[in-house]
Amino acid sequence: MKTYLVTGGAGFIGSNFVYYMLKEHPGARIICLDKLTYAGNLETLEEAMKNPDFRFVKGDITDRKVVYSLFEEETFDAVINFAAESHVDRSIDEPEIFLKTNILGTQVLLDACRKYGNIRFHQVSTDEVYGDLPLDRPDLFFTESTPIHTSSPYSASKASADLLVMAYHRTYGSAVTISRCSNNYGPYHFPEKLIPLMITNALFDKALPVYGDGANVRDWLYVEDHCKAIDMIVENGKIGEVYNIGGHNEKTNLEVVKTVLRKLAKPESLIQFVKDRPGHDRRYAIDPTKIKNELGWFPETDFETGIEKTVKWYLENREWWEKIKSGEYTAYYEKMYKNR
Ligand code: NAD
Ligand code: DAU
Numbered sequence: 001m002k003t004y005l006v007t008g009g010a011g012f013i014g015s016n017f018v019y020y021m022l023k024e025h026p027g028a029r030i031i032c033l034d035k036l037t038y039a040g041n042l043e044t045l046e047e048a049m050k051n052p053d054f055r056f057v058k059g060d061i062t063d064r065k066v067v068y069s070l071f072e073e074e075t076f077d078a079v080i081n082f083a084a085e086s087h088v089d090r091s092i093d094e095p096e097i098f099l100k101t102n103i104l105g106t107q108v109l110l111d112a113c114r115k116y117g118n119i120r121f122h123q124v125s126t127d128e129v130y131g132d133l134p135l136d137r138p139d140l141f142f143t144e145s146t147p148i149h150t151s152s153p154y155s156a157s158k159a160s161a162d163l164l165v166m167a168y169h170r171t172y173g174s175a176v177t178i179s180r181c182s183n184n185y186g187p188y189h190f191p192e193k194l195i196p197l198m199i200t201n202a203l204f205d206k207a208l209p210v211y212g213d214g215a216n217v218r219d220w221l222y223v224e225d226h227c228k229a230i231d232m233i234v235e236n237g238k239i240g241e242v243y244n245i246g247g248h249n250e251k252t253n254l255e256v257v258k259t260v261l262r263k264l265a266k267p268e269s270l271i272q273f274v275k276d277r278p279g280h281d282r283r284y285a286i287d288p289t290k291i292k293n294e295l296g297w298f299p300e301t302d303f304e305t306g307i308e309k310t311v312k313w314y315l316e317n318r319e320w321w322e323k324i325k326s327g328e329y330t331a332y333y334e335k336m337y338k339n340r
Helices: 012-024 042-049 064-073 088-093 096-115 153-172 194-203 223-236 253-263 289-295 303-316 318-326 329-337
Strands: 003-007 029-034 054-058 078-081 120-126 176-181 208-211 217-219 241-245 250-252 271-274
Touching: 003 012, 012 029, 012 042, 012 223, 029 042, 029 064, 042 054, 042 318, 064 096, 078 096, 078 223, 088 153, 088 329, 096 120, 096 153, 120 153, 120 223, 153 176, 176 223, 194 208, 194 253, 194 303, 194 318, 208 253, 217 253, 223 241, 223 289, 241 289, 250 253, 253 271, 253 303, 303 318, 318 329
Parallel strands: 003 029, 003 078, 029 054, 078 120, 120 176, 176 241, 208 271
Antiparallel strands: 217 250
């Protein structure tokens, strides 16, 4: 049975991946390494903690000592790196930690994989490394050969990490793959991101802050579909390759926000147009042909079903997000939205 290291497994996608792997690979050991930043939440992993095949280790991927000692203790078959600073607005406010965690942290993990026997390494990247597409060219999509062209400190840090991963493959023969996914949504999504922020604000009858004109387009994918794609790439992806993951599910932000309001039976008067995000990417759209043809992956959850499940999850798990919204996050919200 295999042993997987999942970094950043106390965050949104990482935790969903932990649960996906425990369900789909019974008997496999899943070790989670997470620093527990503001975005990491041990309560999310409460159920996983009851499983003897799961182990949680608190630690920073940029801390070489911590990482190497974990690689001494455990024999990993694969490392899947979700650990990152992930919020674009925070990267615009304070870029430095993004460069440290997202680039240097990735380097430490790559070094550990080299040092302990060319361990298989998968980098969870993002479609944001491709920059954006114009709104008036719906015929254009990101493919794996679209040039990297970043907009925010966040996307620049993710793109830098991708370049490093590929450099390790070419220079040292590291056994790597990269996936670049579009916007995810689903359970355990931190309420600073569009969909959970809109759901939780609406439930408090609080204004829903839409940046600019709300016409920016994102390609939404239910998180479980992303987890499945990563599992397929780790198992059967070609070493040294990049795979795009996306749902052909483009929506404007305004469409998404109105859908959320409809699902919650809340009025559209809650929508408040606010100052735009600097450098705001207009449109993301993934062409997932490669992963479909090579690995047989396709998105299984359509947006209508996925958003229904997501809204239901937030209604049934108020304790999880109310704690976040009433804690230290309040100061962040005040700072980010007060002058918008
Ligand atoms: P998240 O912010 O919800 O979670 C990040 C996790 O990483 C948290 O648990 C945090 O504690 C941990 N972490 C942060 N710095 C760390 C460090 N130095 N050492 C160890 N752990 C650390 O992020 P997410 O939305 O789940 O994204 C996960 C990954 O997927 C990121 O790499 C992100 O770039 C990528 N991604 C996200 C999306 C999306 O829509 N959310 C889409 C495509 C790709
Ligand atoms: O595309 C993948 C990326 O998706 C990931 O790499 C990032 O980690 C993830 O955070 C996400 O980035 P976005 O910037 O697209 O997600 P966010 O939820 O922050 O914003 C989605 C859209 O909604 C974007 O156009 C900005 C807009 N928005 C966001 C917030 C938080 C608003 O209009 N109002 C808001 O309050």
